[in-house]
Amino acid sequence: MEAVSRTAATLDQVARAAGVSRATASRVFSGNLRVSEEARRAVESAATRLGYVANSAARSLAAGRSESVGVVVPEPGSGHFLDPLLSRLLRGIGEELSASGLQMVLFSPQSPADVQRLEQYLVGGHVDAVLMLALHESDTLPARLHARGIPMVFGGRPPQSQEVSFVDVDNHAGGRAATEHLIKQGRRRIAHIAGPDHSAAARARLAGFREAMWSAGLRSDFVDYGDLDRDGGELAMGRLLATADDIDAVFAASDAMAAGAMWALQVLGRRVPDDVAVIGFDDSPIASATRPPLSSVRQPVEDMGREMAKLAVSLSGVRDQSPRQMVLSPELSVRESTVASR
Amino acid sequence: MEAVSRTAATLDQVARAAGVSRATASRVFSGNLRVSEEARRAVESAATRLGYVANSAARSLAAGRSESVGVVVPEPGSGHFLDPLLSRLLRGIGEELSASGLQMVLFSPQSPADVQRLEQYLVGGHVDAVLMLALHESDTLPARLHARGIPMVFGGRPPQSQEVSFVDVDNHAGGRAATEHLIKQGRRRIAHIAGPDHSAAARARLAGFREAMWSAGLRSDFVDYGDLDRDGGELAMGRLLATADDIDAVFAASDAMAAGAMWALQVLGRRVPDDVAVIGFDDSPIASATRPPLSSVRQPVEDMGREMAKLAVSLSGVRDQSPRQMVLSPELSVRESTVASR
DNA sequence: GGTATCCATGGAAGCGGTTTCACGAACTGC
C-alpha cells in the first residue's frame, strides 16, 4: 500500500487515478449497476491503493440522507428499569445498524436545555431515523418528527401507543411465566412484589401474575409494592409476611427487590427455596450473585435492540409509515431460588 | 411560531428573511464578533421564526470538522471489567460532550470486518476525536490516527501507555484503600482474590493489596486467582480456606467474586463480617444486593468519562498533541460486610 | 441500411454551509 497521505484521499483523486470521471467513480461506490466491469476494477484498485474512504459529510449533504440513526436514552437516576439493561440494548442496536452500514449517534439529554437542543437536532434532519428508549416529557417530538417524515421507533410501549412504532417486551407474559413456574413447583400461596404503579411495565407484570393465579384458582391478593430497588423489596416482604406468614413463594418485579425479599425472609429464618421460593425479573448480574442464585425472567434485550434497528431501517425512506409494533417474549432463567433442594 | 415547513429552513432562507447576506447570517451562528447588533438581532429573530437548525453535514463539509466524537466500546462477552460500568461511563462522556455541542457516535465492532471498517471510518476523518474504551487488537489504529492528527484518548491504561493520552482509575490505590480499610477494622490475616493476571487492572489491585499489607507488617501471601465472576470467587475462597482456615478478611478484585467468596464462607459456617470481613471492587449493583451488603471500591466512572471527553476536546484542533494522562482515585463504599456487628 | 433503443460515461449543477477577499463607510490621529 502506498504511503497514505496525511490528508484523506478524495473521490476526485481516485477517479483521476483510475482514469475515469468522478461520476463513474461515485457510481462504483454507490453500487450502481451501470458501470463497466473494467471501470469498476480500475476504480476499486485505485481506491485501495489510495486508502480512500468516502467523506460522510459530503455524502450526506449531496445525497440528502445522513447514514446515521439517533438513539435517545433516558436520563439516569430516574429509576428507570432500562438502566441496567442499557448496554445490552445498545449492543443489539449497534450490531444491526452496523450491518446496514449506519452510524449510531447517542443522545442522553440531561437538562431541559439538552432536550430542547436534541429536539431541534433531530427535527433538523440530521439523522435518518430515531430510536427512543424512553418517553421524555417532550411529547411534541413524535408529532414533529412525523411531520418531517423521520421514522421513529420506541423501545418499550409509549403512552399513546397506537400512533407510533415500537418494540416491547411482553411484561404480561413474563409475569405470567414467572408465576406459572412457581405454581408448577407446587407453590400455592404466592405473593407478588410489584413495581411502582405508574410504570406500565410494572402494571403488566402484576397483571400477568394475577392472570396466572386466577387460572390456577389461587388467591392473587398477596401483593405489595416497592420502588424496584433492594430496600423496597425488603420492606415489602416484611409487610407481606406480617399479613400472611404462610406465604410459600414470592415473585418480585425486579432482581434487586427479589434480593431484598430474600434477605428479609432469611432474617426471619425462612429457608429459600425450601420454605419460600423467590423469583425476580430482568436476569441482571444480581441474579447470579445472590445466595442462593436467583431465578429470574430474562428479557430479550439484545433482540429488542436489533428489532428496533431493523424497524427503523425498513421504515426510513418509505413514504407510507404506518406504525408497526412488535412484542418480544421473555424467557425463564431458572436457578436455585425456586427449585426445592435435592 | 410560524408553521414549520416540512423541509428544514436553510441559512439562505434565514438570511433572506433577515435582509442580510448568507455570509453575515453564518457569522451570527458561528459566534463571530464582527456583526452589528442590528444584523444579529434580525438574523436571530428570523432563525427562530423559521425554526432554523444548521445542517450539520454542510457545516462539517465546509468547516472541515465533524462536530462529533467517536466512542469505541469493547465487544461484550470478553468478560471485560468495563461492561457493567459502561452506561455510567457513557453518561459521563455524553454529558461533557453535549456541553461542548459535540455529538457522540458510538461504535461497538463485533467482527474483524467491523473493526476494519471502523478503522477506515475513523481514519477517514469523520470524527474530530476518538475515545477508546478498550484495546482492540488493532494496534495499528493509534499510529494511524496520530498520523492523521486525530486526537485519541484511552479509557483505562493501554499497553503502550507512554505514547498516548489516557484517563485511568488508580487501581493500585483502590487495592491499597480496600486493604487498609480491612486492617483498620482490626483484621490481620487478610486474603486477596485477584483477577486474571493478564489484566493490568487486576495486577494493580493486587500490588495495592501487597503494598498495604507490607506497610502494616502483615503477611501478604494469601492470594488466589479467579476469573472475575461469582463462581471464580467461590472456588478461590475454597482454596484459600483450605490453605489457611483462620483468614479473617477477604478483598476480592470484583463484586461478583466477593459475592461468591461470601457464599463459600457462609456455606462453611463462617459469619460475615463477624468471622470474616469481605470487600469487593466496582461498587456494582451486586454490592447492595448481597447479604450482608458488600463493602466495595467505587470507581469514579462518570468522572472518568467526563475527563476523557474534556481531554479529547482540548486536544482536538491543537497542533501539538503531546500525550496527556490522568489518573483518578477510587473511593471506598463501606457497607455491612466489613464492619463488625453492632 | 437506416432508425430506434440501450447503456456506459463525463460534464455540470447542485447540496448548505464557511471563509477569504475586496470594498465602502465610519472612525482615528495629526
Add this chain to the structure above:
DNA sequence: GCAGTTCGTGAAACCGCTTCCATGGATACC
C-alpha cells in the same frame, strides 16, 4: 482636512460527493 485604520458586509470560491442530463458508441429491430 487628509491619510491611515478599523469595521461590518456581500460576492464568490470552495468543501467532496450525488445525480440529472446530454452524448456518442454499440446493439437491436424492421
